[in-house]
Amino acid sequence: MSVRVYVPSDSTALSLGADDIARGLGEIDLDIEIIRNGSRGLCWLEPLLEIDSPEGRLGFANVTAKELSTLFSDGVPGSAHPRCLGLTEELPYLKQQRRLTSARIGLMKPCSLDDYRAQGGFTGLTKALEMSCEEIVACVTDSGLRGRGGAAFPTGIKWQTVLSAEGDKKYIVCNADEGDSGTYVDRLIMECDPYTLIEGIIIASLAVNADEGYIYCRAEYPLALERLQQAIELATDAGYLKHFKLQVRKAAGAYICGEETSLLESLEGKRGQVRFRPPLPAIEGLFGKPTVVNNVISLASIPGILAGGAASYQAYGSGRSRGTLTVQLAGNIKRGGLVEVPFGLSLRQLLEDFGGGTASGRPIKAVQAGGPLGAYIPPALFDTPLDYEAFKAIGAMVGHGGLVVFDDSADLGQMARFAMEFCAVESCGKCTPCRIGSVRGVEVIDRIHQGEQVEENRILLRDLCQTMIDGSLCALGGMAPFPVLSVMEHFPDEL
Amino acid sequence: MAALNIEQIALDIASPLAEEPGALLPILHALQEHFAYIPTEVVPGVAQLLNLSRAEVHGVISFYDWFQAEPSGASTLYICRAESCQAMGSAAVEAAAKQHLGIDYHQTSDDGRITLQPIYCLGNCACSPAVMLDEKLYSRVSAESLVAMLDNLPERES
Numbered sequence: 001m002s003v004r005v006y007v008p009s010d011s012t013a014l015s016l017g018a019d020d021i022a023r024g025l026g027e028i029d030l031d032i033e034i035i036r037n038g039s040r041g042l043c044w045l046e047p048l049l050e051i052d053s054p055e056g057r058l059g060f061a062n063v064t065a066k067e068l069s070t071l072f073s074d075g076v077p078g079s080a081h082p083r084c085l086g087l088t089e090e091l092p093y094l095k096q097q098r099r100l101t102s103a104r105i106g107l108m109k110p111c112s113l114d115d116y117r118a119q120g121g122f123t124g125l126t127k128a129l130e131m132s133c134e135e136i137v138a139c140v141t142d143s144g145l146r147g148r149g150g151a152a153f154p155t156g157i158k159w160q161t162v163l164s165a166e167g168d169k170k171y172i173v174c175n176a177d178e179g180d181s182g183t184y185v186d187r188l189i190m191e192c193d194p195y196t197l198i199e200g201i202i203i204a205s206l207a208v209n210a211d212e213g214y215i216y217c218r219a220e221y222p223l224a225l226e227r228l229q230q231a232i233e234l235a236t237d238a239g240y241l242k243h244f245k246l247q248v249r250k251a252a253g254a255y256i257c258g259e260e261t262s263l264l265e266s267l268e269g270k271r272g273q274v275r276f277r278p279p280l281p282a283i284e285g286l287f288g289k290p291t292v293v294n295n296v297i298s299l300a301s302i303p304g305i306l307a308g309g310a311a312s313y314q315a316y317g318s319g320r321s322r323g324t325l326t327v328q329l330a331g332n333i334k335r336g337g338l339v340e341v342p343f344g345l346s347l348r349q350l351l352e353d354f355g356g357g358t359a360s361g362r363p364i365k366a367v368q369a370g371g372p373l374g375a376y377i378p379p380a381l382f383d384t385p386l387d388y389e390a391f392k393a394i395g396a397m398v399g400h401g402g403l404v405v406f407d408d409s410a411d412l413g414q415m416a417r418f419a420m421e422f423c424a425v426e427s428c429g430k431c432t433p434c435r436i437g438s439v440r441g442v443e444v445i446d447r448i449h450q451g452e453q454v455e456e457n458r459i460l461l462r463d464l465c466q467t468m469i470d471g472s473l474c475a476l477g478g479m480a481p482f483p484v485l486s487v488m489e490h491f492p493d494e495l
Numbered sequence: 496m497a498a499l500n501i502e503q504i505a506l507d508i509a510s511p512l513a514e515e516p517g518a519l520l521p522i523l524h525a526l527q528e529h530f531a532y533i534p535t536e537v538v539p540g541v542a543q544l545l546n547l548s549r550a551e552v553h554g555v556i557s558f559y560d561w562f563q564a565e566p567s568g569a570s571t572l573y574i575c576r577a578e579s580c581q582a583m584g585s586a587a588v589e590a591a592a593k594q595h596l597g598i599d600y601h602q603t604s605d606d607g608r609i610t611l612q613p614i615y616c617l618g619n620c621a622c623s624p625a626v627m628l629d630e631k632l633y634s635r636v637s638a639e640s641l642v643a644m645l646d647n648l649p650e651r652e653s
């Protein structure tokens with residue numbers, strides 16, 4: 001019988017030569033079956049080759065096409081081979097996680113419906129089909145799920161608003177714009193397990209009586225776009241999308257289009273400018289109709305919640321942060337990858353126990369949590385638990401769960417400047433505090449760095465930050481000051 | 496004559512998409528896929544097709560970084576400038592690219608082979624620094640590996 005060899009196929013694995021490995025394996029004269037799975041999200045081990053054994057799948061990390069002839073010189077390598085990591089499932093990094101939303105990534109061929117069903121796919125949908133709209137919404141509300149895109153708004157309450165809204169037509173919009181630096185879990189789900197997202201969207205449509213929906217996916221993710229397209233076609237052919245028309249829309253490189261009202265403008269074919277609110281998108285959203293806008297991870301968490309029940313999801317977590325968070329370790333980190341854990345772990349556990357400290361081996365200087373609008377957190381605060389409210393209490397945010405690590409060689413004064421520069425580049429231009437304030441912010445920071453009237457300019461910078469926080473139309477201008485203020489507070493020598 | 500042709504081709508591409516609600520972005524993507532940029536000549540036709548003003552169509556093209564209003568090089572090199580890649584030394588990669596190509600961001604090398612663009616996160620932040628060349632992603636890029644990559648770039652037509 002042939003031995004199954006799994007060669008991952010997400011963007012990261014491909015960028016590290018996974019296709020060359022698959023090609024090389026094809027030329028080896030052994031009875032092997034090559035399976036192109038997604039990725040386990042253990043990014044630092046990619047390409048992570050896995051080989052079936054009677055005990056389970058054995059892992060071989062950082063494999064190159066060049067070494068295949070040696071690796072397979074004595075036949076298919078087994079657990080005794082020096083390059084073998086043992087069973088992938090037993091790797092502490094994976095074993096100590098609680099993968100609910102990302103449970104299936106890397107286990108199967110991403111677009112295979114058979115694989116998806118074999119891994120328990122569509123169990124949540126089957127349950128939802130027997131429930132009323134109100135019951136589905138209640139299940140999501142009771143699970144305690146809060147939006148994973150950044151704002152952490154309770155998903156069930158949003159759905160209830162759309163369900164209650166009057167409308168001849170309602171939409172589900174999936175926000176797959178994933179613009180935050182340090183985040184890549186939406187990509188992993190879309191590239192490795194697209195049906196979980198599609199199932200979540202279908203359940204959302206049943207919950208609020210929507211008959212049409214869009215996945216707005218960033219243009220920077222060509223492979224995710226391709227896989228979503230293929231998965232939707234196959235799901236349509238298999239009859240899963242009879243009552244619901246689902247389309248993928250390619251974004252066009254504007255960070256602000258991750259903001260939900262700007263995203264809706266973009267879907268309508270306009271410039272991605274933020275809308276004034278009210279009205280909420282849940283009441284007047286896409287083309288003026290009641291619309292659910294949810295992040296990829298929020299929606300991809302739904303099938304598991306329906307399948308396992310609200311209580312089992314709600315049982316995980318800390319305080320008002322229920323369930324699990326798909327943390328993404330990034331930047332200068334030794335073991336960068338996806339870490340899905342219940343809320344409540346400390347930052348230190350994530351960065352040290354999972355991440356193993358910096359890639360450079362130098363001490364950690366700071367971690368930026370929650371994307372480009374998130375604070376720089378110093379090591380003195382690393383006992384903070386992963387929890388929306390606990391992060392807020394230290395002036396930080398969980399956001400989409402990205403943690404970007406910097407070692408002691410980093411120039412955080414420059415990173416503060418970059419926060420303002422990024423805001424200036426990405427501002428939609430509709431409100432002055434964001435559009436002009438960010439440009440002024442860069443100038444003032446430059447003056448401080450040049451030693452010009454430092455104290456006066458620091459006061460000016462604080463005032464400017466406050467004006468942006470108070471006066472901006474959306475969180476781009478409203479939060480870009482946070483990384484700046486955090487550097488001023490925690491690293492006063494640098495700004 | 497050439498202009499007429501471009502307009503006609505553009506209409507052939509755009510018309511089947513025009514019925515979709517919010518069709519402008521899908522149309523612009525399709526046009527850029529075909530022409531490698533969005534020629535100004537196509538704007539009036541697209542505007543008329545969608546019942547928009549030319550200014551509105553121009554406004555959308557200029558709003559989105561992904562849409563190129565000018566022809567670009569045979570290849571486009573996107574260098575990630577976002578935080579995770581900065582934490583891993585992307586500044587050196589950026590400097591090497593600019594120096595080696597003799598250009599700044601948003602410019603095309605003299606031989607017309609490469610256009611250099613900044614990008615803010617490629618979703619590859621566990622293996623930073625990242626760059627993307629012709630929709631192919633590269634991980635853990637260094638100044639040296641980038642220069643080698645540019646030197647070994649196969650010939651492509653502009």
Ligand SMILES: Cc1cc2nc3c(=O)[nH]c(=O)nc-3n(C[C@H](O)[C@H](O)[C@H](O)COP(=O)(O)O)c2cc1C
Binds near residue numbers: 255257258261293298
């Ligand atoms: C500047 C800005 C960028 C944002 N980018 C994203 C994004 O890329 N993806 C996302 O899901 N939410 C993003 N959001 C949050 C959305 O506005 C919105 O809260 C979210 O899509 C709602 O879905 P959720 O409740 O499932 O999180 C962004 C918000 C702002 C202000």
Ligand code: FES
Binds near residue numbers: 577580616620624625
């Ligand atoms: S910050 Fe460069 S890939 Fe994410």
